[in-house]
Amino acid sequence: MSEQRPPVPPFTRDSAVEKVRRAEDGWNSRDPRTVSLAYSADSxxxxxxxxxxxxxxxxxxxxRKWNRELDYRLIKELWAFDDHRIAVRFAYEWHDDTGTxxxxxxxxxxxxDAEGLMTARHASINDLPIREADRLYHWPQGRRPDGHPGLSDLGL
Incomplete structure (x- = not known):
């Protein structure tokens, strides 16, 4: 029996937005084992x-990531999609063990794949040091609240 991780391809705009939000929610859980289940066994x-x-x-x-990137909070936003691919942009805030x-x-x-499991993920990321006073993500650890602004709303 195969695993299924809805929504599954082919994606519509609504299902792609839902897939992005589910990915964001998973990563904000900071639970590596649970997050890994969104990916195919050979991703x-x-x-x-x-x-x-x-x-x-x-x-x-x-x-390793979440042992290094403390108080991690992430927002993802759909950029583009087709039947079985999605492109996102994202920004996340975190601090290291020195408090930076x-x-x-x-x-x-x-x-x-056809079951909605991610088979490939290509990420390009740049880190910008910020002052603690310049943080924009202040929700409690875990899922971003539904009413919290997204990237575009925050001007990111």
């Missing part, structure tokens, strides 16, 4: 200059 990633293959490597990668805050900006290209 291939490029994240910055790091290459990851398969769920176990995804779990290891995300564990960052806003990390990036773009991702995603490809999905």
């Amino acid at each position: 291939r990633w490029r994240n910055r200059a790091e290459f990851v293959t398969g769920r176990e490597e995804i779990v290891e990668f995300l564990t 805050w960052y806003r990390s900006y990036g773009n991702e290209n995603w490809e999905f």
Whole structure:
């Protein structure tokens, strides 16, 4: 029996927006094992200059990431889509163990199988140091509240 992760391709604008929000919610959980289940067992990633293959490597990668990127909060926004691909832009805020805050900006290209599992993820990301007073994401850890502004609303 195969796994299914709705919404599944072919994507419409509404289903692509839903897929992006579900991905954002998953990453904001900061639970590597749960997040890994959105990806196929043999999913291939490029994240910055790091290459990851398969769920176990995804779990290891995300564990390292969230041990380093503290108080992580993410917003994703749909950029473009077709029947089985989605492009997003995103920004997330976090601080390191010295208390230095960052806003990390990036773009991702995603490809999905027929079951809605992501088979490929290509991410390009840049980190900008920010003052704590310049943070824009102040919701409690976890899912971004429905009424919270998105990237475009925040001018990002």
